[in-house]
Amino acid sequence: MTRTRSGSLTALLGAALLLGPVAYAAPKKPVKTTQSAKKKPAKQAEARRVAVLASGPHAEAARDALEAELARRPARYEIVPESAVRSAASRLGRDPTTAAGASAVASELGLSAILVADTSTTGKKQQVRLTVRNGKDGKALASPAAARPATAKLVPASVKRQWTALEKGLQKSRAPEAVVAPAPPVEPEPPLKPATPIVDTTPTPPPAKTPVTEDKAPVRKPVAVTPKPEEKEKEKEPEDKQTYAGTERRPPLVEGALGLRLFGRSLRYKDDVFGVLRPYTLGPDVGGFALPGAPQVSGDLTVYPLARFKQGALARLGITGAIDQSFGLKSTGSTGAVSYPTVAREFQAGLRYVMPFGQAERYGFEVTGTYGMNTFRIDPVNDERPLDLPNVEYQTAGLTLGLRAELTQKLDFNFRLGYLHPLSAGELNSDTWFPNASMGAVTGSASVAYRLNSFLDVRLKADLRRYFFKFNPDVGDPYIAGGAVDQYPGLSLQLGFKY
Numbered sequence: 001m002t003r004t005r006s007g008s009l010t011a012l013l014g015a016a017l018l019l020g021p022v023a024y025a026a027p028k029k030p031v032k033t034t035q036s037a038k039k040k041p042a043k044q045a046e047a048r049r050v051a052v053l054a055s056g057p058h059a060e061a062a063r064d065a066l067e068a069e070l071a072r073r074p075a076r077y078e079i080v081p082e083s084a085v086r087s088a089a090s091r092l093g094r095d096p097t098t099a100a101g102a103s104a105v106a107s108e109l110g111l112s113a114i115l116v117a118d119t120s121t122t123g124k125k126q127q128v129r130l131t132v133r134n135g136k137d138g139k140a141l142a143s144p145a146a147a148r149p150a151t152a153k154l155v156p157a158s159v160k161r162q163w164t165a166l167e168k169g170l171q172k173s174r175a176p177e178a179v180v181a182p183a184p185p186v187e188p189e190p191p192l193k194p195a196t197p198i199v200d201t202t203p204t205p206p207p208a209k210t211p212v213t214e215d216k217a218p219v220r221k222p223v224a225v226t227p228k229p230e231e232k233e234k235e236k237e238p239e240d241k242q243t244y245a246g247t248e249r250r251p252p253l254v255e256g257a258l259g260l261r262l263f264g265r266s267l268r269y270k271d272d273v274f275g276v277l278r279p280y281t282l283g284p285d286v287g288g289f290a291l292p293g294a295p296q297v298s299g300d301l302t303v304y305p306l307a308r309f310k311q312g313a314l315a316r317l318g319i320t321g322a323i324d325q326s327f328g329l330k331s332t333g334s335t336g337a338v339s340y341p342t343v344a345r346e347f348q349a350g351l352r353y354v355m356p357f358g359q360a361e362r363y364g365f366e367v368t369g370t371y372g373m374n375t376f377r378i379d380p381v382n383d384e385r386p387l388d389l390p391n392v393e394y395q396t397a398g399l400t401l402g403l404r405a406e407l408t409q410k411l412d413f414n415f416r417l418g419y420l421h422p423l424s425a426g427e428l429n430s431d432t433w434f435p436n437a438s439m440g441a442v443t444g445s446a447s448v449a450y451r452l453n454s455f456l457d458v459r460l461k462a463d464l465r466r467y468f469f470k471f472n473p474d475v476g477d478p479y480i481a482g483g484a485v486d487q488y489p490g491l492s493l494q495l496g497f498k499y
Helices: 002-025 034-038 059-071 082-092 099-109 152-172 229-241
Strands: 048-055 077-080 113-118 129-134 140-142 254-263 265-270 280-282 294-303 317-326 329-332 339-357 363-378 392-406 411-424 438-451 456-470 483-498
Touching (some): 048 059, 048 082, 059 077, 059 113, 059 152, 082 099, 099 129, 113 152, 129 152, 140 152, 254 317, 254 456, 280 329, 294 339, 294 483, 363 411, 392 438
Parallel strands (some): 048 113
Antiparallel strands (some): 129 140, 254 483, 265 280, 265 483, 294 317, 317 339, 329 339, 339 363, 392 411, 411 438, 456 483
């Protein structure tokens, strides 16, 4: 009996040693629990509230392109209207394109990010600069290199090229803590009023909503609130000052220029029957055309008296004036032995109306009506002066049309063309010279200005005044000729100003 028991124990011990490692190495089936089964469906992240803020000449195209990219991803982004951002910025007195302003506006509207699109002109070309500002602290999370489209049609393509970098910044954005924080602490309930009898016998739950605290605190929608009259007045201020929107500009109060002008004069007669009429040239003569060479002080000034009191048409009606005055001029007689003092002067005064047009009012159409006088006089020396050179004094009434344009952020262009109706011409249409003369005149100018800052610019201007005559002589007149041309070219370098 003793051997049998010991043999049995030995066999059992050997089987345990053989089967033990196999059972330990066999894979164990995972135990399914109800808690692990509930964790399978992943919770979808909430959409980020994003607003687009665009400015510059291509603001509309940039805004549409960015909002289209956000709308293609509705699960990721919720678009907040741009008007809500501007209204909140006006109410808070902040600029949402800066870090502090973006954080304040985002806290007011519960935004995760603000997409800022700047399409202003830099240098000679227009650019599209996009920036993602974090709603939590207003910092720039993404700001790709600015693209330079030639037209508004290329803005969407520029947005698509930069979208990958922009979306990386958007995914990093966070809403301010004040908006995503948990519900405010529960305040002690006010004393309950006597309950109103209720027909339904079902026990009513305690009132969970108080008319003021629980309805307004978690949901902050200042956009839906109608602003007070004082807030509306504040909203107008950024639009007038163009803080970050390309709105209608205020017309200037005053604009003008002052500088040095070089001018010339050439008087030529046509069909001089007896060959006794002497032509006159001031400045270098090139084929009968005088080049500018004589100095003058030149200036012009336009004042818009209603610009600071009214908006609209009357604010762009101005009083204008201009003057050119020579100094140190001399003219010689037919022999060239004597030099005579010479005076060349012109002044104009009238009304000017400017009609802006185009995107961001970068262009303007001008209408100017003026009365002017242009004098070219040779003074005597020892009571003698050349009798073969008539002194002229043109009195004119004129109408001039003009076009002004902002070519780039720094360059302006101005072109004017007008007709002058001479009322008199001094000695040239007197009884001594040509009493039956009929006459007319045209004037034109073109200028390019380089802006130094918002008030000053340097401009180069070329101009020409041309008077033309038909003499209609009769038998017995002192001089017989078919007509004449008296023209004055000029070239000016001026310092311009605008306020």
